[in-house]
Amino acid sequence: MFKEILRTEWNWSRYAVVVTVVAAFALPLVAIQPTGMESQSLYGTTAIMNVMRRYSPWFGGLAMLLGLVFATTTWGADHRGHHVYALTLPVPRWQYVVMRYSAGLLLLCAPLAAMWFGCLVASAAAQIPTGLQAYPYALSLRFAFATVLAFSVFFAISAGTTRTAAYVLTVLLVVGLGQVGINVFGLDRNVIGWILDSLVVWPGPLEIFTGEWMLIDV
Amino acid sequence: MCRHLLVLCLCTGALGWAAPAWAQTVEELEARVADARISLAVAEAAEDSARGRLDSTRIGTLRLLGRPELLSRNEPAAERAWASLRRALGPDTTIVSGLIIYLYEDPNRSTFSGAAGTVRLGDSGPSSMFPGGAEHVQPLRLRRTYSVSAVANSIERVVYDHVFYRVMPESVREWLDAPTSFDTVSRGEWTGSYIALTTSDLNIGHQCFQRNIAACTKALWLTVSETPNVDWFTTAEAQALAQNSMAFTAMQCAGDVTQCPEFLRTTLPRPPLDYNTRQRLFRLALEVGGEGAIHRFLLAPDRIEARLEAASGTDLGSLVEEWTTRVRNAPPPGSGFSTRSGTVTVIWILVVFGAALRSSRWR
Numbered sequence: 001m002f003k004e005i006l007r008t009e010w011n012w013s014r015y016a017v018v019v020t021v022v023a024a025f026a027l028p029l030v031a032i033q034p035t036g037m038e039s040q041s042l043y044g045t046t047a048i049m050n051v052m053r054r055y056s057p058w059f060g061g062l063a064m065l066l067g068l069v070f071a072t073t074t075w076g077a078d079h080r081g082h083h084v085y086a087l088t089l090p091v092p093r094w095q096y097v098v099m100r101y102s103a104g105l106l107l108l109c110a111p112l113a114a115m116w117f118g119c120l121v122a123s124a125a126a127q128i129p130t131g132l133q134a135y136p137y138a139l140s141l142r143f144a145f146a147t148v149l150a151f152s153v154f155f156a157i158s159a160g161t162t163r164t165a166a167y168v169l170t171v172l173l174v175v176g177l178g179q180v181g182i183n184v185f186g187l188d189r190n191v192i193g194w195i196l197d198s199l200v201v202w203p204g205p206l207e208i209f210t211g212e213w214m215l216i217d218v
Numbered sequence: 219m220c221r222h223l224l225v226l227c228l229c230t231g232a233l234g235w236a237a238p239a240w241a242q243t244v245e246e247l248e249a250r251v252a253d254a255r256i257s258l259a260v261a262e263a264a265e266d267s268a269r270g271r272l273d274s275t276r277i278g279t280l281r282l283l284g285r286p287e288l289l290s291r292n293e294p295a296a297e298r299a300w301a302s303l304r305r306a307l308g309p310d311t312t313i314v315s316g317l318i319i320y321l322y323e324d325p326n327r328s329t330f331s332g333a334a335g336t337v338r339l340g341d342s343g344p345s346s347m348f349p350g351g352a353e354h355v356q357p358l359r360l361r362r363t364y365s366v367s368a369v370a371n372s373i374e375r376v377v378y379d380h381v382f383y384r385v386m387p388e389s390v391r392e393w394l395d396a397p398t399s400f401d402t403v404s405r406g407e408w409t410g411s412y413i414a415l416t417t418s419d420l421n422i423g424h425q426c427f428q429r430n431i432a433a434c435t436k437a438l439w440l441t442v443s444e445t446p447n448v449d450w451f452t453t454a455e456a457q458a459l460a461q462n463s464m465a466f467t468a469m470q471c472a473g474d475v476t477q478c479p480e481f482l483r484t485t486l487p488r489p490p491l492d493y494n495t496r497q498r499l500f501r502l503a504l505e506v507g508g509e510g511a512i513h514r515f516l517l518a519p520d521r522i523e524a525r526l527e528a529a530s531g532t533d534l535g536s537l538v539e540e541w542t543t544r545v546r547n548a549p550p551p552g553s554g555f556s557t558r559s560g561t562v563t564v565i566w567i568l569v570v571f572g573a574a575l576r577s578s579r580w581r
Contacts, residue, residue: 045417045418046417046419049417093577097574130424130427130428131416131424132417138555139555141555142555142559142560145563149563149570152570155570155571155574156573161577164577202558202559205562205563205569207559208559208562218412
């Protein structure tokens with residue numbers, strides 16, 4: 001049954017897989033390209049670091065996008081068919097979810113491998129000044145962790161019902177209104193800031209996305 | 219609120235009074251505003267004193283002034299600060315005796331009157347108290363939420379900024395470039411120097427990273443030279459520097475390399491490594507030298523290398539070599555990804571996947 005689920009998911013998402021493979025392979029090469037010229041200049045070290053910093057957000061953004069695209073295509077057909085197909089299968093719900101998740105992860109391996117290969121090629125092609133090093137393995141590993149996390153989050157959201165989505169939106173609305181109320185009463189409490197900090201500062205779930213994504217670093 | 223308005227008015231008044239006669243630069247204006255703020259705190263102390271609400275205490279040669287309850291609450295912090303200062307100072311602790319630290323919290327007062335009126339702006343600035351051994355009152359604002367270690371650190375910082383840095387000769391102050399603590403350099407700070415060396419724009423920085431002690435000695439500005447820029451910059455680097463300058467000598471240098479030494483001679487010193495890197499060498503010298511290192515540093519002949527040798531008890535070459543070893547032993551983690559980060563991500567993936575498993579097929 002897993003083979004069938006994998007095959008159908010491939011049919012639904014094969015174009016997305018091809019596009020994301022190209023994007024993941026190209027990003028490190030694009031990021032490294034301007035350094036070819038600037039590393040020849042006198043201040044090559046600083047120039048390379050600045051170029052890496054400029055492209056840093058793209059890696060996190062691509063990881064987030066990959067997670068979103070693969071998670072939504074994984075559940076897309078089920079949503080369109082009002083989950084009738086899932087109901088007809090003689091397996092418990094959790095087993096069905098595990099198969100869908102595994103199939104999605106398996107397809108996700110293609111762009112992750114492309115990113116790893118792209119990082120290796122880019123590192124070999126770059127002229128790295130003394131004192132700096134390339135981190136193709138660390139960067140591609142971080143990219144893989146971030147992508148799988150994003151995929152899992154969007155997968156869980158997509159697996160939920162409309163009622164769950166309504167609950168989540170209600171909670172967000174209550175928090176927003178609560179912050180407005182706190183401000184109206186002149187209390188010095190930033191609830192939204194605290195929530196955002198909790199999300200992006202270790203051990204928050206999105207901590208892996210924060211900071212710089214440097215293929216070439218000290 | 220009123221107090222904030224008062225501070226604003228005083229600062230504005232100080233600026234208006236000082237600007238035409240004295241202030242030539244933004245730095246001077248800022249210094250005068252800082253003096254005005256200090257004067258305000260001193261005036262508050264005077265008012266407290268006039269109303270009999272002020273007490274003083276002495277821990278070693280460290281003198282504190284403030285309301286009795288504030289002094290008693292912060293006594294453990296002051297003792298901790300004194301113990302740390304005592305370790306750094308060694309036998310001569312009298313250097314601190316000219317300083318009185320006035321501890322205060324935001325008084326939330328609505329008026330500003332009484333003895334405060336006798337204090338004129340600018341009279342009590344820290345520069346007027348040194349040299350000559352006169353007493354200098356330095357205010358230190360505390361908050362009720364400060365921990366013991368935070369208060370101790372603040373007290374130490376006041377002493378470092380307003381005693382040691384001020385009594386040091388001009389040459390040392392120029393070399394340090396800013397007040398520094400005497401604490402042992404942390405790994406994170408060594409990592410900062412590692413990054414400074416490896417990303418240096420000048421070749422001398424990279425040579426220093428490769429354990430070239432002569433290059434390090436130059437890069438750390440330890441050699442006395444009338445034209446330090448000539449020691450630091452190669453001709454090509456000087457030409458690159460000249461590209462960003464409109465000075466006549468710069469344009470000459472950009473067009474003709476033989477003119478670059480003249481350009482470097484006429485340009486203000488541009489050390490290849492920032493002051494933090496030099497301060498870490500200074501703190502390493504204190505660490506290696508142990509007790510009394512500061513005392514020896516101050517008594518040594520007025521050359522920075524002689525002072526560092528005296529403080530550390532070793533020759534300069536060994537000290538710089540130790541410095542490079544410490545720097546090289548503290549590389550940054552690289553690429554911003556750590557095992558800790560990976561572990562937490564795996565845990566969150568499992569949590570989120572667990573939530574997905576609990577979803578219902580019933581819509």
